[in-house]
Amino acid sequence: MSQPNQPHQPDPNARTLLFTLTGADRPGVTTTIFEALSLPGVEVLDVEQVVVRGHLSLAVLVTVGGQEHKAVGRAQRAATSLNLQLDVVPGKGDNAPRRDNRLVVTILGNPVLPEAVAAITGRLAKDGANIDRVRRISRYPVTTLELDVSGGDPETLRRELSLEAAAHSVDVAVSPAGLARRGRRLVVMDVDSTLIRDEVIELLAAHAGRAQEVAAITERAMAGEIDFAESLHERVACLKGLPESVLDDVRAAVRLTPGARTLCRTLLRLGFTLGVVSGGFVEVVAPLAEELGIAHVAGNRLEVRDGVLTGRVLGPVVDRAGKAEALRRFAASESLSLSRTVAIGDGANDLDMLAAAGLGIAFNAKPLVRAQADTSVSVPYLDAVLYLLGIPRAEVEEADLADAVS
Structure with a gap:
């Protein structure tokens, strides 16, 4: 009797390369870089891509599989053809350790000033928490930033970030990540x-x-x-x-x-x-x-x-x-x-x-x-609660528009 295929586990000590491309966005960038990295033994471990006002940042983490020099050369030629800046950082294994003890930190304000973000992120760093990802989930009627954080103690962060929030006239929420934020409530x-x-x-x-x-x-x-x-x-x-x-x-x-x-x-x-x-x-x-x-x-x-x-x-x-x-x-x-x-x-x-x-x-x-x-909303808009639950403004507006059309 044949045995079911076992999940493939990347070697935690395998050599890896992190490719980061930045520059003007255009159609086909992602396809071009992945075609360049299509080599025997190269596996995709992680990808992060974001575009802000037409400026692209694309990070790709792959195993090397004995193809380090060839992969770097092909990626560099692809970046040059796209007129993008390429940075390459070698390392070992996946980035799984930074995913431990994951939390979501939400910053909400009208407005959100740079000094408020600096104070909150500085407090996260001081407490040993790492920011893995940042995205904006609303711009109107309030600005909301959502930070994926790992390595922090939730009770400590709630207590200390609330002090920073009060000092800088913003609201901050600390919530568990993962399934705790999904499903019916x-x-x-x-x-x-x-x-x-x-x-x-x-x-x-x-x-x-x-x-x-x-x-x-x-x-x-x-x-x-x-x-x-x-x-x-x-x-x-x-x-x-x-x-x-x-x-x-x-x-x-x-x-x-x-x-x-x-x-x-x-x-x-x-x-x-x-x-x-x-x-x-x-x-x-x-x-x-x-x-x-x-x-x-x-x-x-x-x-x-x-x-x-x-x-x-x-x-x-x-x-x-x-x-x-x-x-x-x-x-x-x-x-x-x-x-x-x-x-x-x-x-x-x-x-x-x-x-x-x-x-x-x-x-x-x-x-x-x-x-x-646990947290507070200090703006006069009750739907700002949606952002604390991780629901982006754009998705709310898209759903409203779809209902109006139908």
Whole structure:
């Protein structure tokens, strides 16, 4: 009985050559260099190619197979014919060791300045991490750079890069590479000042003429200065006597955060499941969630009697602990581990949820929240979260265009 072919393993001590070509790009460059290297015993180990504003950088790592001088000569003639600069570096084996302990470091800002990149990459080098690849995944409305990094400790890098990010007014995320960034996820968002620009209870309070009073209480609760449940009961009491019809008025007045529709639409295309948890009220949140394709909703309910708000809530308050519990419940219903969840929020009552999720993102949050979340987004565009998940802007726009054409 014949045996299946065994995978070919390159000799880790075999001599190798790294060819790097740079210059003006044109069709046929890649074909020409690989045709030149088509010699007995020469095997391709690695290839990296990038074109920026028509300038090509192509790196090819091959085994030599006893053909070193011939391979170099043929590559040099190919480069000359293409009017490209060629550098050749000899070595041994593949570059597998630099792939150990792989991470993705994402830099997001508006703008991203050279000194910010220098500070972050300098910190990576100081901590013994190597940058294997860099690419830009968005230019508008924010600039996002994604760095493939190896050899760094994720917790150390999160802590130290957050200091550099704060000093240079950018956001930095450190995430595991590989399969951890792929596959279906559950993304759960706070509503007030995250999915929407408003605080629903303040819109309701405006109808009672008590908006400033309620806003002051909300601010203290979001900063963690007072207990959320206590603050909610105090604020809802201000709504006593309002007609139930004001809920329709508030639903019509709610403004989505810029990028919210794009975020939801793109994540749904990718097969993600969405949820919202709110310290606000399901009477307003649920219709909005249905419109955006959000499957899971948790929030507080207002008591209504004879068509009038009583100034009380029904059932247990969805507070800081309640939001984390909702995240766990949503994940269990989708048969997803917590490591496959992403939570987004801005206030102190989101902290437990952000901590429980596989990735906790503070969105335009208070300093207390930014300090404790895995990463933060400090630009007013909710779809910037896509870039932290490794989804390029160009792919989002291509999908939108394809849908529009179809």
